[in-house]
């Protein structure tokens with residue numbers, strides 16, 4: 001029960017990797033605030049699923065790319081839960097295209113949700129963590145933020161940005177007992193990747209040294225470690241969770 005009496009905010013926590021992270025943290029005692037933007041029923045379903053572990057769970061509609069809206073929700077969570085100890089920036093979108101066909105909207109949308117959304121959430125919890133002299137920030141980057149990927153210039157830039165943001169925040173807050181780290185997943189089976197053609201999936205799988213596609217739980221286990229006190233002396237780190245793909 002590494003997260004007893006701790007509250008975790010998980011953006012994009014109602015499905016995919018975010019739900020797996022919220023589940024892992026709740027199982028180990030964390031109170032959970034999940035933020036979602038899509039289907040309210042998904043949020044309700046996730047809340048019911050997470051509630052079985054006996055901790056406090058709430059869902060909040062929040063577009064993380066909206067500075068004011070995300071501030072309002074962070075303040076509301078602090079009021080309703082008493083405090084926040086863990087911030088998991090997991091929300092993310094793709095708009096994959098070659099730069100040749102990528103318009104400004106495709107670029108801005110991905111940067112706004114993935115990178116600015118991560119900044120917004122860190123910005124609004126920053127002072128709270130500083131005052132507490134405690135905090136765990138874990139953001140979801142991607143191996144393509146390390147390697148680049150044809151067809152994902154916007155997404156790769158957003159994920160590389162998250163890595164720079166994470167390292168800077170880690171340096172700013174290390175003296176205050178606050179850590180900031182990132183995970184860089186490889187190919188994980190979720191809605192985001194289910195849209196890929198089978199041919200692409202098979203080709204990717206063949207390149208993974210571990211010879212299997214990752215699961216949301218593979219990522220959740222590493223995020224939980226980074227959010228725990230076991231990782232108190234780990235900050236500014238990026239851990240690949242990719243079965244060796246980007247090695």
Ligand code: NDP
Pocket residue numbers: 011012013014015016017018035036037038039042062063064065090091092093113117140141142143184185186187188189190191192193
């Ligand atoms: P999904 O598409 O399954 O889920 C994305 C999540 O992000 C959803 O919960 C969605 O909320 C949320 N979200 C999207 N836009 C916003 C927004 N504006 N504000 C708040 N929440 C938002 O993706 P995954 O679970 O696969 O991905 C989770 C994270 O992991 C992402 O950051 C992704 O980039 C990253 N990642 C995924 C990889 C993979 O192979 N799957 C590989 C590397 C990184 P809602 O449910 O309400 O729509």
